[in-house]
Amino acid sequence: MGDKSLEIDGISKRYGAKVALDGVSFDVRAGELFGFVGSNGAGKTTTMRIALGVLAADAGEVRFDGKPITHEARTHIGYMPEERGLYPKMKVLDQLVYLAELHGLSANEAHRNAENWIARLGLSERRRDEVQKLSLGNQQRVQLAAALVHDPGVLVLDEPFSGLDPIAVDVMSAVLREKAATGVPVVFSSHQLDLVERLCDRVGIIRSGRMVATGPVAELTGRAGSKLVVTAPSAPPGWAAALPGVRVLENHGPTSVLDLAPSADDQAVLAAALATGPVTEFSRQRRTLTELFRDAVAEQPRAEGETA
Incomplete structure (x- = not known):
């Protein structure tokens, strides 16, 4: 039996002469909130897409529960992309039910889960609205509900807090803590380092396609003096x-x-x-995580590459 952790092991990816990822390794443990941080172009999104099977790695392996991740295992990942992926003309409830059914839930389960997350994320009054008619912040809440509606075993979130007001940040933070408390590994990228420092158990810093620091936030910041x-x-x-x-x-x-x-x-x-x-x-x-991050990325100029 594995330990229900998500393992990124030696992942490398090139685009022609450009090295996007160079032996990236870290793990996200069961019940853990893991913050994945780096400058634009450092390789965060490429890593997440490889974990999801959207991109193929040139080398390395992604494992979940101790086994190489398969298409079946990937159906149990909840993913929130940075480029939001909702159907703009579908109504909120219909969209969440549809996405839940795509992940294999029965119609009854899909409706129950969709209504639960709509209520939990404060969208009840918008449940019959088309997504395109919502504010950007509410669209982001729907996108989070889409990542959660099939009761995933792993959560992978790319910049989930960008553009949210403080109340929405608090709601999303509480949801992520709750999911982690049930034993789900949760990894998210963010440029809001004060939030990462407050929320995460461990953090990984990526620079120019390489991991330069990984560990508990208190340990990393303490080691930095x-x-x-x-x-x-x-x-x-x-x-x-x-x-x-x-x-x-x-x-x-x-x-x-x-x-x-x-x-x-x-x-x-x-x-x-x-x-x-x-x-x-x-x-x-x-020293704060922000100061540690600045020191880490300042040690070497960022290489050209894909967007983070």
């Missing part, structure tokens, strides 16, 4: 610049944000600050 925030109202400008092992990242009036080398002594920094007068703040802040 922390910043020291010092507020010393009486300190003269540049007071910290000459301290050994200290790099000044930012200055905001009396507040300095410092990066300390592993060999630097934070107590020596505190003593230097106190020597100038009172210190009203002295705290360490973990």
Whole structure:
């Protein structure tokens, strides 16, 4: 028996001379929210399309539940593409029922599931409307319902939060947490890194078709180090610049944000600050996922390639 995880193992893809993916590997575990992040053109969408069987990989393998993924297994994946794929002139309810039946649900099951997700995603008043008459945010809710209506065993979502208002983001976040809590592996790409940091158990960063970091968010950001925030109202400008092992990242009036080398002594920094007068703040802040991402993608210029 496998562990109900989705495994991307050594996936490579070329378009002529352009390398879109170069040995991409990561796994999305049962019950886990996995954030897949990278710049435009880094390879996120290509990876997702290969997982779904829309594209063929040149090398590597996609597995689910420990076995190579088949067409039958792919029918149990819920997919939300970045380029939304709804029928604009179909009514919301009819469309969801149709899509559920395509995945093998009976008419009764399809109607029950469609009505459930319509209500859950706040679309009840729009259930008889044509999709093209909905706002973009409501169209996105319908697209999420389409990914969920057949009760998938895996969720793969490409930029599901783009263009959503804060309330819709909260609704979608709650739905993804609920699905993960039932043991479903959930992977989504997003440029909203603060949301990824808040929502995901683990994250993978892809740059120019290669994975450059994978792991729990807290572990990755902790490994990236922390910043020291010092507020010393009486300190003269540049007071910290000459301290050994200290790099000044930012200055905001009396507040300095410092990066300390592993060999630097934070107590020596505190003593230097106190020597100038009172210190009203002295705290360490973990680096954010956004800062980690900027460092990761800045290490190498992005190669040309397909859109992410």
